[in-house]
Amino acid sequence: MAEPTLPDNLVRLWRLRTGPRLGRPAELDIDRVVDTAVRLADEGGLAAATLPKIAAALSVTPMSLYRHIGSKEELVGLMADAGLGPVPEFATAPWRPALRGWAVAQSAVYRRRPWLAQLPVTGPPRGPNAVSWMDAGLRTLRETGLGWAAKIGVITVVGGYVRHAFVLDRQLSESWDAAQLDEAQALRNYVRELTEVADPARFPDVTALLGSGLFEAIPEPSESADQDFAFGLDLILDGVAAAVER
Structure with missing residues (x-):
């Protein structure tokens, strides 16, 4: 019985590797896309983080983004997790x-x-x-x-x-x-x-x-x-x- 595979959106969310990486690193990847989206939202709110504006900031076409983010809805989830950031240090007791x-x-x-x-x-x-x-x-x-x-x-x-x-x-x-x-x-x-x-x-x-x-x-x-x-x-x-x- 084959092991269940993780959904693509979870793979992207956790940046899991799905196979060997050969050759030079790609110029565009999920981190660049998400980091750019978060930066635009920080500067101008959600309205500033549309796919066309993200693509323009990266000097690529909007369609090229889908390979890395899956969908517009998935981008929202990726931005939410990246924007939340890691938990800062604080005392855990009492x-x-x-x-x-x-x-x-x-x-x-x-x-x-x-x-x-x-x-x-x-x-x-x-x-x-x-x-x-x-x-x-x-x-x-x-x-x-x-x-x-x-x-x-x-x-x-x-x-x-x-x-x-x-x-x-x-x-x-x-x-x-x-x-x-x-x-x-x-x-x-x-x-x-x-x-x-x-x-x-x-x-x-x-x-x-x-x-x-x-x-x-x-x-x-x-x-x-x-x-x-x-x-x-x-x-x-x-x-x-x-x-x-x-």
Whole structure:
């Protein structure tokens, strides 16, 4: 019975050799294509990393790229894994600061490469970098006594929170920038407008919130985003701590 062969996209993702290499190295290879795509996305966002633009940057035809990347969809997966990069060094114990460090490291990747958060999630980690991040996340929970299902659940929730928090903050910032408002002014407008339309009898707690003065003391945008991120992450880690305690 013949051994099952790996799918071509996984072979390319892991850069596996499929046969002997004879003669001179090819001028164009998968690493050059993917590195160029990532560089273009870093410089101009996903819209700058189309096949025609990648081909132009490499001085080749767009059709010649398919030999190395398989398809446009596969290129997205290759870019996602390359853009994620290897896991940075951080302490892996105790579990809470370790898991926090894992989350903060992911947040830093999104801030450095915002286009990563725009890519679709198509399944569990498959590439070498993505798998290394999963391995590092699981490692932070090694001594907790949690089962494998719980560990996977924890890193999925934490990773999902990191991505969502980044997307939310970025979208709000872009919306305010488009309206030529800073965060403080945008929130003052929000309180004023909602106070006008929200009936206290129908929305008693929202009315109380609007009158609390909370939105009048907004820190600097970067500080505000960091505080919001840390607060949400602590809530999740408190839940993990309860699961570990049980």
